[in-house]
Amino acid sequence: MTAEPDDMVLPKGVRRLSAELGSDPMLVQGAGGNVSWKAGDTLWIKASGTWLADAERAEIFVPVDLAKLSRELKAGDFDAKPTVLGESQLRPSIETLLHVLMPQRIVVHLHAIDVLAYLVRTDARDLLMSKALPSVVPAFLPYRKPGAELAQEAAQAIAACPEANVLYLGNHGLVVGGGDVHQVRLLLNTVRGAWRSQVGGPGPSRDAIRPLTPDLALKWCPLAGLHDLALDEQLLGRLQSSWALYPDHVVFLGPMARVFDNETALREWTRNHPDQAPDVVFVRGMGVYGAHSMAAGKLAQLQCFRDVLVRVPRSASLRTLNDQDVRALLNWDAEHYRMQLAK
Ligand SMILES: [Zn+2]
Structure with missing residues (x-):
């Protein structure tokens, strides 16, 4: 042989x-x-x-x-x-x-x-x-x-x-x-x-997490730690100011975070934007919610983002991708191909 x-x-x-x-x-x-x-x-x-x-x-x-x-x-x-x-x-x-x-x-x-x-x-x-x-x-x-x-x-x-x-x-x-x-x-x-970095502090109390009312076609994210992104004001601030931290995050979760102050604000936005169905939304002090169709790859990216942010010291300043970087990632054939496979 x-x-x-x-x-x-x-x-x-x-x-x-x-x-x-x-x-x-x-x-x-x-x-x-x-x-x-x-x-x-x-x-x-x-x-x-x-x-x-x-x-x-x-x-x-x-x-x-x-x-x-x-x-x-x-x-x-x-x-x-x-x-x-x-x-x-x-x-x-x-x-x-x-x-x-x-x-x-x-x-x-x-x-x-x-x-x-x-x-x-x-x-x-x-x-x-x-x-x-x-x-x-x-x-x-x-x-x-x-x-x-x-x-x-x-x-x-x-x-x-x-x-x-x-x-x-x-x-x-x-x-x-x-x-x-x-x-x-x-x-x-x-x-x-x-x-290896220590996860800072005890994290927010998760007592406030609750599902949305059923008329909003979004489900509660199944991973408990993810809700910290909406419950901890500092993390929520980072999420709004420093969303685009690395390429896969942007490719899988889009160019910006959808953050709402409360359920009423989310309901009003949904009514005014019937054609837009965000994959994930963050409701301040309440929780993180995803589309029923949300792919496993997107959920994994969301978990990654949370795990990165909780390891960054509160005093550290972050560098984000600029608008041009984000546009270049989202208008890219190679990434469209990858996204097709992720669904
Ligand atoms: Zn890579």
């Missing part, structure tokens, strides 16, 4: 790691995050819209031509499109170029909540780059739109620091690269451990 060439098989360990990372909501929310593996001239990359959590029960990876993409990137072509090898109908992740640029064999990109709580701060770079961590060679990248623009920024950062094995992506997430699965786990644990 001839052995299959190793670049045509994705090691089980990579699938195991992917499923493990994807099952941890503190690292991956819904279809977010991705993992890649380089073997010979092939890059195995997670497909767009698939969930890392499914890595062991479904085919979520797609092999693409690594040699061709590497050549194109070297020539400065950041609009290079991955060529799928074989029969796969899956579409490679929008972050494929980022994975090609990282020189390590295995690369993971995560929206790690403990780190995101720092990445959304105006002082993110100073904080994250100030701490020396064993085996970690970090680089910090300011926010760029995922895809070509982020890849271009990453190419510069890696050229300046070719040994970088951890990229902190401002207002976005984390990239970790290692020679094998074990090394990636170690690096990831080191980074997570260093930036």
Whole structure:
């Protein structure tokens, strides 16, 4: 029996790691995050819209031509499109170029909540780059739109620091690269451990939470902690002033938060906007409510937002995506495709 060439098989360990990372909501929310593996001239990359959590029960990876993409990137072509090898109908992740640029064999990109709580701060770079961590060679990248623009920024950062094995992506997430699965786990644990933040304070009393009257076609969000966003005035303030903190949040939950002072205000708004059915609304002092059709991916994003905000110290100032960043994310074909799959 001839052995299959190793670049045509994705090691089980990579699938195991992917499923493990994807099952941890503190690292991956819904279809977010991705993992890649380089073997010979092939890059195995997670497909767009698939969930890392499914890595062991479904085919979520797609092999693409690594040699061709590497050549194109070297020539400065950041609009290079991955060529799928074989029969796969899956579409490679929008972050494929980022994975090609990282020189390590295995690369993971995560929206790690403990780190995101720092990445959304105006002082993110100073904080994250100030701490020396064993085996970690970090680089910090300011926010760029995922895809070509982020890849271009990453190419510069890696050229300046070719040994970088951890990229902190401002207002976005984390990239970790290692020679094998074990090394990636170690690096990831080191980074997570260093930036694990305490959830501040006891949180608001949830006694006031109650369902809306049935004429409003919105259901109570099933995750108790989510209601903190409407019950805690400080969180509610952050929600209104700093909604657009990172790309997946905007893509899945829209450009702004719908906040109402009370149920009457929500009812009046609903009457005046019969064509608009927001997926999620926040009613001050009462709770968070979602459309009956709300997809699991959206709920996961909402939980992520809450988990990030409760980890940000009250005194910290936040950096949000600007209007142009938000428009660029919402008018983007690649994201429309991802949203279709999320429904
Ligand atoms: Zn991302």
